Amino acid sequence: MKKLNIIILTVLLSGIFPALVFAQQKGDALLQVPLGVQSYSFRNHWANGVESTLDIIQQMGFKELEGGAPRGMSAAEFVKLCKARGISIPSTGTGFEALEADPQKVADQVKALGAKYVMVAWLPHDGDFTKANADRAIKAFNEGGKVLAENGITFKYHVHGYEFQPYGDGTLFDYIVEHTDPKYVSFQMDVMWTHFGGADPVALLKKYGDRWVSLHLKDLRKGAPKDMTGLTGPENDVVLGTGELDIPGILRESNRIGIKHMFIEDESDEELENLPKSIAYLKSLTY
Template identity: 90%
Template sequence: MKKLSIIILAVLLSGLIPTLTFSQQKGDPLLQVPLGVQSYSFRNHWENGVESTLDMIEKMGFKELEGGAPGGMSAEEFVKLCAARGISIPSTGTGFEQLEENPEAVADRVKALGAKYVMVAWLPHNGDFTKANADRAIKAFNEGGKVLAENGITFMYHVHGYEFQPYENGTLFDYIVKHTDPKYVSFQMDIMWTHFGGGDPVALLKKYGDRWVSLHLKDLRKGAPKDMTGLTGPENDVVLGTGELDIPGILRESNKIGIKHMFLEDESDEELVNLPKSISYLKSLKY
């Protein structure tokens, strides 16, 4: 009887081990990854001085940058300036046409930055995003993503909101995910644009799990009109935690599925005021 009780206890405990292993402790920070920023947040500053802009990024406490060398500067020099400030470049971007036409050249640019990820943030379309637009993207993603994977690079499509056009029993975004090869195509969720286009960030993180590999963190002004254009005014980009997005819920689910890179992006006209407030908000969030 004693031996049987020990066996039963062992079985019960074995069911608990995964939960105990991966659960967070109360009071742990919700932000579990290095604080990253999208270089577009500093679009109004790069031309005034790359080094002074990087100094601002360092001072704000960012450890990761998604972007590339500003015009007129080599990738090698830019990487060196970032490294001197403790900033790495895990991810960068490219245009859709560049991926479609010459993925090898894209791979070369990514490797010059020492990055491991590259994302496309916009798909060509006129008016409503259509199945034909999605089919073109699927072909380019699968073919270009394969070339990038062969170069040790993960390709990501950055969701922009217009992909949530209804299609069959879901959306064109579901269609894109279904018809792209997980070996070659991953996704980056811009949580604001996902919400803006009618998607539910938490539900989509749960649904597609490890197809998501990074996030853009931003918030939408409460009550701002939403549509599927993927476009809105800078006044609708607000400090994290003050808008419509469920930031704590998104971070919890992102941690569960193992997302390693989150880039704060501010598209407002008050980025130097708003970014520190968003950083403080992120750091205040606990389990």
Template identity: 55%
Template sequence: MKKTTNYLIILIVLFTFQQNVFAQPSAKKLYKYPFGVQAYTFRNHFPKDVVGTLDKIQKMGITEIETSGAKGVTDEEYKKLCDARGIVIPSTGAGYDQLEKKSQDIVTKAKIFNASYVMCAWIPHKGDNFTIEDAKKAVEVFNNAGKFLKENGLTFCYHPHGYEFRPYENGTLLDYLIKNTNPEFVSFEMDVLWILHGGGNPVKLLKTYGNRWKLMHVKDLKKGVVGNFSGGTPAENDVVLGTGQADWKNIFKQSNKIGIKHYFIEDESEHELENVPLSIEYLKNLK
């Protein structure tokens, strides 16, 4: 009887140990969200074959896409093609000029896609010289457009592109944009590569501005690349996640804290068919 009791105790201890050991890895996973992609990643594919491109995206295990649609199909057709493949469209894009005009076309497209967010990725400016005057004009445009979009059930997000890191007063022009836009109407989408390229710190910015960040482009900058304020870099400087400069562990720790739920992998290299699956595997195994 005593031996049987001892065996039972040993079995219980081993079972408990096993449960703890095997439960810990999944509990520590940092990336817990659907896999998304920015449609620009497949810019060389969509013009040739919309259906085939969406098939490729589906086979990669991607279930979210940020897109403005594709040439050759209507927005309604595009949405049906995505629906058939279990791909949802949380976010769509709009041009600065459309926002300035508060174009109803932005709302129409977003409603067709059943999107919740509208993003803009560029503020017009001359050459590489983004100025305080450009920033002031953008604040006005974004506040007005953001109010218009909120009235239509949508959240506006500006996507900084690196040129906003020019110094201004005690910070940068990006600080100016965030502090002077109305949080009720204007949110932001972080593109990690462009933040790094402009000289910014993604983790610090997530901590500083919290839930002003609603979306993220998951994108890595090649090691050794020194950025600038141009808002541009050769396509080959986009690399597989985890092989570049980004501190993904701390980025996701912070983005989890502030509640970002939609992440779009973007790869502007010419190796997207190889790179995107490798980036997805990296996210799956990030702990």
């Protein structure tokens, strides 16, 4: 009877307080999701050979790729080459104007890759990001996101830092989150750009919880100047764990809120040297 009571209590707790039952143990790996990479990390390699670039990605141990078929190659052929190397494509990207103009066309392109997510990484603006820019984005996100959701695709906006212009009691990023429909609009946190724009990645993960569905992992050189342009030189993109970002704290909070996809994005000019170091760092992190 005592054993039965323990089983019943465990079942009840798992439904009410799942974190109490499934809490991570000391020594467990902080990286709880498949190792992913953003295809932009290999921007200097695709033109030299798609298959050879995918071989590098495979050899580094990446299991997920965020991106799409390089110019001149069909989605079907690219998917075939990735699949042969054990690489899936859960997420891809599109331009803001493409989403605004024809979200169904975007949906068809995403489905051709077998992806479930599509992100926009930049919003049109001239100089400072303004409320008018945010309002245009909100309209396109809600309308386009609805079409994508009807096609079984989750739309996400990739935060780039300039959205943290002060507005009201918060920022224009807060304004965008508050005025977009959670059924149709999710978010991808680029942790470096979030920090670069003056925000706290861990605090924002806590604040908006499951509105976040994926991360771009990168680090900023210690002491590098920061602003709200969303732009900085490649020398300021450094190996994970060597810069200003609290990567362990970010991973802990991401695990807590249930983020399933994390993509390293290396924008340095030493990506082939830096990526293996970033991978080793991530794999070294434990609770």
